[in-house]
Amino acid sequence: MRLKLLPLALIAITLFSCSSSDDSDDTNNVDDAETSEEQNTNCNEVKNYVFVEKDGLVSVEFENAVFTENWIQKNDGNNISGKGYMVWEGDQYFGKPGEGLATYSIKINKPGTYKFLWKSAVKKGNSGSEHNDTWLRFADASDFFGEKEGSIIYPNDTGKTPNPKGSSKDGWFKIYRSGNDLDFKWQANTSDNDSHPVFVKFDKAGTYTMEISARSSGHAIDKFVLFDDSVKQADAIADETELSEITCKN
């Protein structure tokens, strides 16, 4: 809030000095923020970012969070946006969500059910069914579920059933991509060999927390979106669609 009281000139200077930061950095292990050149924000610290839903859409560069040391920021390849992508290069946590934790605050203005998608790649090995997943949880949302053709599944340990096939624990879903096209693509499913797209329900306007944590090494994530049924998926994931505005936690 203090920033708003500063003279515009000072804000301009601050933005200018941030925009000259070194784009060649390939790691992002600092709390200090660089102002994103792509996202509209006056927020100076990544840890204070709040991504604001507008017209049923949330669109966020995955690298815009505070990460633990084994999440490495890289920017090779053409099929990525923002400052690059994050790839997990630590141990694998197939049955243990919560390691390599990163969080995103999301301000929902329009209550409703939102589909979740992320754009991810396999950066280790040659198989599309390995090194292809990361944990995801929305613990404070009204509901968090997978749905396919009327079949609804809930994360394990939430008291709700049925649960997915394969890994799930403490309200976390394992979110995977599949197929042997290993480059970045938009896909986010849960339940092994029974792919269910993933949805989050927010009954009230408010600020919610999305958590991700490490599962497979070599899984790389570039960007994520949440969108309600007023937004076409093709529009939600289109390169030219604007990223969400970022405000600052008070």
Ligand SMILES: [Ca+2]
């Ligand atoms: Ca990105």
